[in-house]
Amino acid sequence: MRIRFIICFLSFLFGSIGASGQELNARVQLLAPTVPNVNKRNLELLQTTIRDFLNNNKWTTETYLQQERIECNFVITITAWDGGSGYKAEAQIQSSRPVYGTAYNSTLLNLNDKDFDFNYNDGQPIDYSDQNFITNLSSLLAYYAYTIVGLDKDSFARMGGTQSYIKAQNTLNIAQTAGNSGWRAVDGLRNRYWLNENLLNKSFERLRIFIYDYHSGGLDHFQENGVDAAKRLLAALPDLKQMDKQKLGSIFPNMYFASKAEEVANIFATADPQSRIKAYNLLVDIDPANINKYESLRKQ
Structure with missing residues (x-):
């Protein structure tokens, strides 16, 4: 609940x-x-x-x-x-x-x-x-308000943020008619259009589900049992390997992993040596852009 x-x-x-x-x-x-x-x-x-x-x-x-x-x-x-x-x-x-x-x-x-x-x-x-x-x-402001609410909902319920992302999409579609930058696909690869597209794209559903598993399934249990929480997170990582590797450079996974890499490394630092190595091997495959933040897991 x-x-x-x-x-x-x-x-x-x-x-x-x-x-x-x-x-x-x-x-x-x-x-x-x-x-x-x-x-x-x-x-x-x-x-x-x-x-x-x-x-x-x-x-x-x-x-x-x-x-x-x-x-x-x-x-x-x-x-x-x-x-x-x-x-x-x-x-x-x-x-x-x-x-x-x-x-x-x-x-x-x-x-x-x-x-x-x-x-x-x-x-x-x-x-x-x-x-x-x-x-x-x-x-x-409305676009980012809806996006913020959507990500929060995704962290508390599986795919819970969809309706908020749809509202952000509606804001985006209306704003495109005014011609300002950042609302259209042609305005660049890392803009509001592509963030919203990624959040609603089935190709990234595994990442959205991971956000729930990571926070509600793992992080929220860390205080009561850190070892068990780390195991839950480790069990959730292999699903991310199923994502299309060509999509890992897209704005949504890029933004998410960049903000989470250090936190994830700190969580797995509390795990046993075998789990740390397993986590390291999975993370560097899923998120090679932040490999330097995971190196401590291999060296411990």
Whole structure:
């Protein structure tokens, strides 16, 4: 059973925790270190507006308790300004989920969007519609909100994030009509289009299932029995070997393994020598790009 539902039941039973509907607990930084003449006060106001948009909108039909809200960070760096409403920017976007029984949060999303350009007039609200394109900024934020929720759901239930990815796809399809970069296949191999395509592509279902097995089947049990948790994770790894190796360089597996490699190595470091070597051999075959982070397993 998903941890969220257990907490919800206990909270209701004892009446100790109030409910809050929204899903995200986003922290937002808006920076412009190399852009002259930008009004810092206006940036601060926009930063607050973006944060409120992410945190105050409903991205699912579920009710989330305050402590269940998904931790995420948006660091938006403005790289150019036209002196009016036009901003060129890139964004570092990260989300995580708690590990049961610990104070540790495990990363689910960590990527850099280099096409986070938008137009914004000082003081205007950020409005979003799932039927029509309003602004690139609201589409960008909604797309990543849905993606963050989807990855969180995938970690608590097998293929649990599909509906959120479909909502992100709808946002993407509508945004394509406005012609901004990053929404179309032709805009590059590592953009919003391809991330969403990967998340909904059957070729990557094994990786999505692994996200559930890794977090709910393994990591959430690590505190109570680290050896058993490591065994569960080791048993889940061979399924990833069945993925098409030509697909391993795609944005979804590349992003996921890059954010997880060090954590995975630390988990298997607690295993017995035979399991460590087995894990090492599987990991370097599945994720050769991060082989240096797995070397400690072989050397112990």
